[in-house]
Amino acid sequence: MMWQDNFREWQNDAELDETLKRELVSIKEPSELAERFGGYASFGTGGIRAKLGVGTSRLNFYTIARATSGLADYIQKNNEGELSIVIGYDTRHFSRDFAVLSANILAAHHIKVYLADHVIPTPELSFLVRHFQANNGIMITASHNPAIYNGYKVYDADGGQITLDMANAITAEIKQYDASLLSLPINYQQISDNSIISLNEDIEQLYLEQLQKVSRNKQMITQSGAELNIVYTPLHGTGERLVTLGLASLGFKNVHVVPEQAVKDPDFSTVHFPNPEFPEAFDLARKLGQEQNADILIATDPDADRLGVAIKNSEGHYDLLTGNQMGALMIDYLLRSLSPTERNQYDYQVVKTIVTSDLGANIARKNYCQIRETLTGFKFIGEQIEQIEEAHDQTRYLFGYEESYGYLIEPYVRDKDAIQAAILTAEMALDAKLNHKSLLQRLHELYEEYGYYSEKLLTKTFENSSEADQLELKIAALRQEPPKQIGNLKVKRMEDFENSQSTDAEGHVETIKLPKSNVIKMILDDDSWLAVRPSGTEPKIKVYLSAIGVNELSAEQTLKQLEDFATQQLLS
Template sequence: MSWRQEYERWHSFASLDKNLRTQLDQIQGDEQSLEDAYYKNLEFGTGGMRGKLGAGTNRMNVYTIRRAAEGLAAYIEEREGQEKGVAIAYDSRYMSKEFAVETAKVLGNHDIQSYVFSSLRPTPELSFAVRYLGAAGGVVITASHNPPEYNGFKVYNGDGGQMPPEEAGTVIKFVDQVENELTVEVADQAELEQSGLLKWIDEDVDQAYLDELKTVNVNSEVTKTVEDFSVVFTPLHGTAKMLVEKGLSQIGLTNVHTVAEQAKPDPEFSTVASPNPEEHQAFEMAINKGKETNADILIATDPDADRLGIAVPDENEEYQVLTGNQTGALLLDYLLSQNKDLPSNGIMIKTIVTSEFGRVIANHYGVTSLDTLTGFKFIGEKIKEYEETDQHTFLFGYEESYGYLVKDFARDKDAVQAAMLSAEVAAYWKSKGKTLLQALEGLYKKHGYFLEDLQSLKMEGISGSQQITAIMDDFRENPLKEAGGLKVESVEDYTSSERTNANGEVETIHLPKANVLKFNLENDCWFCLRPSGTEPKIKFYYGVKTNSRRDSSELLEVVKESVNHKIQHHL
């Protein structure tokens, strides 16, 4: 149907939710807004769905949630997982708890058990809860660090990981088979509670997770004995407060200062421009608190607590925010250097857009490295595979977008685990008379100056989607031969699963298909193009390496300039 027909279908639905009816009335006659709200169904992709709240088939609302939950119910039924059920968590966003309950009501209509957290919880605890409860799957209602007007529906399999493409494809098929989201049947909440098909969960799962969290600590003496070690923590109005505070207390850190103004859940994220620890502005209040308390490390988690950022003082006692690649390198080096009995089959897993710094560090300790596609679901998938085959022992997984996993009791990136380890690493280096920045400089001097950057172009709506497609097509059909004076040695197209070398030789890439292009340059440099799967953006990743910080900084800029020059006529 056309967008007008879809709009009329909603507008004529007599039982339409009152709030959504009001929203429709407010945009009546605004054809541009109506078209954007109805020109397509909100896409349910390999990670679930995410979008703006509001009325329409291309929006997050009670009906698009029911459509997604109906598809998930069919997936659970096909696998006869009704009794195992589904664990459900939600964050601090608008409508999060309501959407969690709606999901349980749809599942309950199919006699599928639901375990719903009684209040907001982090995404990694949901991942853990799926495994702890032996559930057939999981759902988190979250839009991660997106702006306040967004929410999302993220799906997990019975292993506690985000579904890899084949599994997700089955759910997508069932979701697409839902003919009318307005008429999806739901059970009565009170009746589900009375029958036990909807069970509320909380402290028992919390304690089980906290017990496992103790295993993240490598050396308890470090955090218990370093004098005057101070931590500032901010959950950025999200879900991490309780678990991070209790976790830090468990490892003996008592000098912890939570940013009070950002400790309370707030769907508006009112003290920050963006609740994203990748953005330096998110640290402003933590930096002020750090200066007040002479903190050795500042820790920030995003609203659903799967991403973590840290900031540490420099020689001028000004706080510097580390990149995800830098934090990952420090955590990895500490884990491997402190483990005196590394398994011979140990493995570190990162994504194709994550710095090569980690691979070099792992190689230094004799540890194998593996690259996956962008998305932690691929790291979780490999952990499961190695667990079943004993081919490798998982040691650490991370991605440049501030996601880390230390222990595999969760199967998604876990900012709570990363907070524990980051604090310990900072305490360790303080015991050696160094800051984390000084420790990082030591790694650069030993392994080379790896520098990276990320640029994002936001392109919303129909025209934005067309622009993103045009840029990807241009780089495929007219690939650069050099960038920043560096020759292109190979181009990896993950849509065709082919690596084309400069001499024309073509090799097969043994990874799932994805709309990603990576250009490998000489001297261990590279850049990569990837449309975001969760936001209306195209992302450009860059990585360079030289023997000095200055040379790497200059090279990074000229590589970026070459790529930006090519995309200008698309903007």
């Protein structure tokens, strides 16, 4: 069906939701109508993430009903016995409405629904799926995206984000509803079925009990937790309750929440992007940190699965650490916290993605800990955890992380968990302070021991399909004729995850034993590397750079060479 046909169908529907009808009338540009009605927001391994608004490619009551109807059919066809699902939602526009709509549709399909009656973090949803032994979970969230976005994330019975195979199977069911989209029920104003079980805030006590497992030194916190001065911002999202209760329950009593950003504001009015990866997200936290003389600043994104951390430096300012740096510090602390008995008895495993820095991996290997590498996306880390647990041997999970500020310490959750990460970060900072140093100083000690690492992420957003096509041609050319040298360093190996091949400088080929993915990674002689990956959720390309040097200057020089190559060959 052409976009014009879709548009006329919506335009002529007398029963169209009034809010969407008003928006539809206001759109005059054919190009915008074509974008809105030319297709559907794709359903991938992270579910759907799209702008809110009228149209088949946007998230609205009809497209949510379409996705949920297909998911309900999938659950019924692939499971036996009593069927159940858990639904959570964040602070964004329409999140509660979308959750109630989904609950009503699933209940009508004779699926028991556990529906949160308040906003909850994404990691809590993952935990609740496992706790209730549900078939699936739905989280209505767009994570750290701007306010115009919302999303529909689907979880499997293990509490992890669904795999590609499951996503494809659910997509096939969803597409059955394309022709009947506007006739789907859109009851979102009230819960209409007694098989929908409401979950109030009391349910969070179960999560908080598990959270105690994260701490490696409760006695230290009990005795000295008040000595660490913490400023925390939930960035208008879902993290405040569990983060503050979790910190307080262990003994961190000196916690100051940024009041302006404790407000559950769907417009995220105090930040341009509610993303703790961006220094600007810490502006109000920095101000409060200076007033309170805080040792550390911590921020969680709106659905509280990502954690950002800023540490006071010797000049009294706050330096934002990268996800790679925090992951390395966490690995270091977790390994130092193991008892001699634990080290001797178990084979500990760290799981990281292929675009995450090697610093953490090198720390782990030097301490006799195994590394598992996965594709980008925490669902793959969740799969590795499941494999580790199913082995029933001496193998034990220690830690999983990715460079984009996602960490998981205790696997009672199967997704990245900023609440857990906030607890461990506070404990690490206290441990450092009691040893008369900061986490920044500990990080530089690691650099002295393992080499200096410098990383950077370059991104380019596509303005139109022509730009996307041109970039695909450049990536194809890179595959066909990879460079022999970048700057003054030779390329010793190229890893092509789309073709599952790793080729060294002499032409020897090895098979990459990971699922196929449109990623190219070039490793240089000194183990610095560059990786190219189109985003799976947004119209953009990402280029990851990781440089290694004997000191900070040499690492930065190598990073500059990587950046120049990426800019000239791919992003210009």
